[in-house]
Amino acid sequence: MIEEQRASALRQIYVDDRWWFWPWGFAWLVGFGLIFLRFGPDGRVFVNLPEWLPTAVLVALVVAAGVISGVTGARAYGHLAGESAKRGAYYGWAWMVAFTSMTVILIRISDQLPADLQRLVWAAVMVGLTGALHLAGGAIWLNRQLFLLGAWISVVNVAGVLAGPGWQSLIMCLAAGGGMIVFGLVASRWHRRGRPA
Known part of the structure; x- marks a missing residue:
């Protein structure tokens, strides 16, 4: 009976991983692709x-x-209470606070840089922050997939910075955006086959 209730609870909060990863993957694929073009x-x-x-x-x-x-998370986990709900709320706030503070910092310093380096620095800082927060989320929830995604984004971000202006956008488009789309598809298939995250 306990296993049946556990399975029922998991079905109620399950969200196809494509809803988590594809919106971001397509945003980066299209957005960074246009910047490269x-x-x-x-x-x-x-x-x-x-x-x-x-x-x-x-x-x-x-x-x-x-x-x-945000809507996906609220629908899946909005009815939960307790420690997991607090972790989720704190994690959501961490994203908002981190990106707001980085935006203010970058606005303050970006005028001192040439235009091509402005684009590189903005993208590198925001993508780096995304990778770090995914790594943290994977550590908080012991979610291997989220941790691996954070590691991938971080490595791709460094490769983009080393490649330099222009090339960075192409790398973000294909390796980060396209990679996130592939990652969402693979994660969704893993869940359907019953593999743990």
């Missing part, structure tokens, strides 16, 4: 878009992904 390596312009458009699209898609994640 407009601001390629060595100032190359592959598609002559208005300068403001790629960043605006990336920000809009990231906000949409955040809303989708």
